[in-house]
Amino acid sequence: MTTVTTGVPVRTPSVGTAHTRIEGRDKVTGAARYAGEVPFAGLAYGWLVLSTVARGRIRALDTEPVLAMPGVLSVLDHRNAPRVETDYTGLMGMRPDPTIAVFQHDQVPHLGWPVALVVAETSEQAREAAEALVVHYEEEPHDVEFGGEHPDAYPVDGHLPAVTEKGDLDAALASSAIVVDAEYTTPEEHHNPMEPHAATARWDGGRLEVIDSNQGATWVVGELANLFSLDPSAVRVRSEHVGGGFGSKGVRAHQVAAVMAATVLQRPVRVVLTRRQMFSLAGYRSPTTQRVRLGADADGRLRALEHRSLSLTSTVHEFIEPSAAVARVMYDADAHHTANRVVRLDVPTPTFMRAPGEAPGSFALEAALDELAEKCGIDPIELRLRNEPDKGPVSGLPFAGRNLAACFREGARRFAWADRDPRPGLRRDGRWLLGTGTAAASFPSGAAPSTATATAHPDGTFTVRISAADIGTGARTALTLVAADALRVAPERVRVRIGDSDFGPAMIAGGSMGTRSWSWAIKTAAGELLERLALGADIPPEGITVRSDTAAAIGALAPAERHSFGAQFAEVAVDVTTGEVRVRRMLGIFAAGRIVNPLTARGQFLGGMIWGISMALHEEAVRDRASGGHVGADLAGYHVATHADVPRIEADWIEDHDPDDPVGIKGIGEIGIVGAAAAVANAVWHATGVRHRSLPIRPDRVL
Numbered sequence: 001m002t003t004v005t006t007g008v009p010v011r012t013p014s015v016g017t018a019h020t021r022i023e024g025r026d027k028v029t030g031a032a033r034y035a036g037e038v039p040f041a042g043l044a045y046g047w048l049v050l051s052t053v054a055r056g057r058i059r060a061l062d063t064e065p066v067l068a069m070p071g072v073l074s075v076l077d078h079r080n081a082p083r084v085e086t087d088y089t090g091l092m093g094m095r096p097d098p099t100i101a102v103f104q105h106d107q108v109p110h111l112g113w114p115v116a117l118v119v120a121e122t123s124e125q126a127r128e129a130a131e132a133l134v135v136h137y138e139e140e141p142h143d144v145e146f147g148g149e150h151p152d153a154y155p156v157d158g159h160l161p162a163v164t165e166k167g168d169l170d171a172a173l174a175s176s177a178i179v180v181d182a183e184y185t186t187p188e189e190h191h192n193p194m195e196p197h198a199a200t201a202r203w204d205g206g207r208l209e210v211i212d213s214n215q216g217a218t219w220v221v222g223e224l225a226n227l228f229s230l231d232p233s234a235v236r237v238r239s240e241h242v243g244g245g246f247g248s249k250g251v252r253a254h255q256v257a258a259v260m261a262a263t264v265l266q267r268p269v270r271v272v273l274t275r276r277q278m279f280s281l282a283g284y285r286s287p288t289t290q291r292v293r294l295g296a297d298a299d300g301r302l303r304a305l306e307h308r309s310l311s312l313t314s315t316v317h318e319f320i321e322p323s324a325a326v327a328r329v330m331y332d333a334d335a336h337h338t339a340n341r342v343v344r345l346d347v348p349t350p351t352f353m354r355a356p357g358e359a360p361g362s363f364a365l366e367a368a369l370d371e372l373a374e375k376c377g378i379d380p381i382e383l384r385l386r387n388e389p390d391k392g393p394v395s396g397l398p399f400a401g402r403n404l405a406a407c408f409r410e411g412a413r414r415f416a417w418a419d420r421d422p423r424p425g426l427r428r429d430g431r432w433l434l435g436t437g438t439a440a441a442s443f444p445s446g447a448a449p450s451t452a453t454a455t456a457h458p459d460g461t462f463t464v465r466i467s468a469a470d471i472g473t474g475a476r477t478a479l480t481l482v483a484a485d486a487l488r489v490a491p492e493r494v495r496v497r498i499g500d501s502d503f504g505p506a507m508i509a510g511g512s513m514g515t516r517s518w519s520w521a522i523k524t525a526a527g528e529l530l531e532r533l534a535l536g537a538d539i540p541p542e543g544i545t546v547r548s549d550t551a552a553a554i555g556a557l558a559p560a561e562r563h564s565f566g567a568q569f570a571e572v573a574v575d576v577t578t579g580e581v582r583v584r585r586m587l588g589i590f591a592a593g594r595i596v597n598p599l600t601a602r603g604q605f606l607g608g609m610i611w612g613i614s615m616a617l618h619e620e621a622v623r624d625r626a627s628g629g630h631v632g633a634d635l636a637g638y639h640v641a642t643h644a645d646v647p648r649i650e651a652d653w654i655e656d657h658d659p660d661d662p663v664g665i666k667g668i669g670e671i672g673i674v675g676a677a678a679a680v681a682n683a684v685w686h687a688t689g690v691r692h693r694s695l696p697i698r699p700d701r702v703l
């Protein structure tokens with residue numbers, strides 16, 4: 001090509017080569033500022049007061065003594081807080097969760113509901129006063145118990161249809177040689193990013209500015225503009241560094257409370273959640289009860305498949321964990337029924353948590369497949385290969401790439417699966433019983449419209465701006481590699497700026513769609529910029545800037561089943577004297593599109609797989625029936641896998657470029673956790689001969 005005034009065009013692609021995080025040094029030296037750290041002159045601090053009853057109404061708040069405490073500036077509650085608008089449709093057509101409309105009424109729908117914000121000159125003063133605030137409640141009876149079948153359960157569509165039904169299930173089950181009928185349960189699980197949720201809000205010359213920790217500045221702008229009846233252009237959200245999100249970092253109570261306080265006080269106000277508050281206010285994964293019925297011929301070919309899932313939501317908002325949806329992609333059968341249902345309880349609203357639906361759904365479905373393999377006397381990988389659908393089992397659409405079989409073949413080779421004796425309970429290493437297990441993984445691959453600008457500077461460098469969020473995934477670095485290739489220069493010549501809503505609307509870091517959606521926009525803008533430069537114009541001091549969005553291109557994508565796939569393998573040791581399960585080895589092979597940065601991509605896959613170990617063996621939020629709150633709402637009481645729990649883990653991938661994506665990306669954020677817990681559970685069966693259908697597989701359950 002003709003270039004670019006910028007010097008040497010680069011032929012070696014950057015995409016596909018390992019690159020350390022561009023902001024890594026800033027992060028490890030403390031130079032990177034997070035939302036709770038950015039300095040502001042005149043900053044005031046808000047501290048949320050959460051309800052201590054699980055249902056009822058606020059009778060009185062004794063604010064006067066608190067207002068007299070040192071440094072206290074204000075107490076906001078339902079009597080004096082600014083009113084907000086909640087009658088709107090936000091991101092992805094979702095209605096807002098009324099939980100974010102804080103201090104609008106005296107009702108308390110769950111324990112940990114925000115009832116007041118105390119604002120003071122320092123964080124310590126705010127906390128002291130918040131803890132001293134006496135709130136009187138009229139308590140009402142509450143129900144937080146999530147059991148098996150619930151009489152009030154009902155189907156909920158969410159972003160997917162609640163129910164899909166094809167064929168006569170009872171007839172297909174009756175004519176099946178082999179039937180598996182099992183119930184699986186998963187507990188309430190919490191995502192607790194390292195960086196707690198934090199926001200600083202201020203009014204700046206008629207514009208609302210929020211420095212925030214979130215998964216998408218565009219998202220936060222949209223919700224705040226709707227809530228406070230502002231034009232979106234009057235709201236700016238910045239989030240340069242984000243210490244983890246996992247689905248929990250959208251708009252939550254603290255940002256709204258901070259904006260209210262900044263409005264009332266006309267000062268910058270910061271609100272940071274404590275770890276304990278995050279258990280009430282950050283969202284979480286609903287527990288699930290899932291029933292899977294499989295009917296197959298003696299050769300393992302499925303005739304009947306039913307996957308029904310029950311999850312919970314709050315009384316104020318409907319959120320569904322769509323666990324049965326994964327069956328709509330994975331396996332076909334003459335009779336194929338799936339249903340996602342929900343029950344309302346007096347608990348906080350759950351939310352997206354890494355692989356919402358697929359994570360618990362794949363545990364049930366892939367464990368049931370393993371039970372079917374056992375009953376049929378067929379190797380679990382062979383069983384899956386015999387049931388590979390040639391089109392979407394429910395949609396009937398073609399698969400835009402389905403490399404699951406290749407993942408299993410490569411994984412089986414590297415895990416030495418062929419040497420496996422399928423019989424359970426036979427291998428011993430001292431007091432340990434040993435077993436291996438496998439499971440399939442899939443996660444949807446999508447893209448959403450985004451805006452990017454690309455600027456060529458006279459010195460031969462480029463700046464790319466996009467309102468992306470790097471929530472620790474390495475997105476900033478991946479986007480720099482994508483931009484470098486698109487601009488045909490080395491990554492050192494490209495500066496990618498993210499985390500600022502003023503860069504234009506863009507997809508969130510969510511749904512495994514962030515890097516793909518942003519890359520698409522960057523590639524488009526870069527391509528147009530190169531065309532401009534090829535015309536030979538001189539670059540003025542302010543540079544030449546091109547702005548592009550991808551709405552039309554993405555809208556033109558033909559309908560298809562678009563997913564990443566993967567094969568998970570685990571080896572476990574089960575201590576017959578204590579019931580402890582140790583994962584000794586784990587391997588995940590993924591077909592997840594083109595891998596932009598192998599270094600950070602491996603970290604994404606491994607992170608998901610480690611979370612799968614955690615899900616299989618450790619994680620469980622226990623709700624106390626009497627109080628309606630958690631037992632041990634902190635990282636001491638809520639167990640997660642630590643270094644000592646994580647063995648040698650390998651994640652790798654096969655060639656799987658997405659032909660419909662300009663860069664070949666499919667998205668890798670969530671698939672690592674999918675199937676991982678099932679692989680561990682299936683290995684526990686292989687070790688012990690006992691099926692564990694309830695997570696986590698605690699020592700007391702194993703014994």
Ligand code: MOS
Nearest residue numbers: 247353354510511
């Ligand atoms: Mo993810 S659960 O889409 O942040």
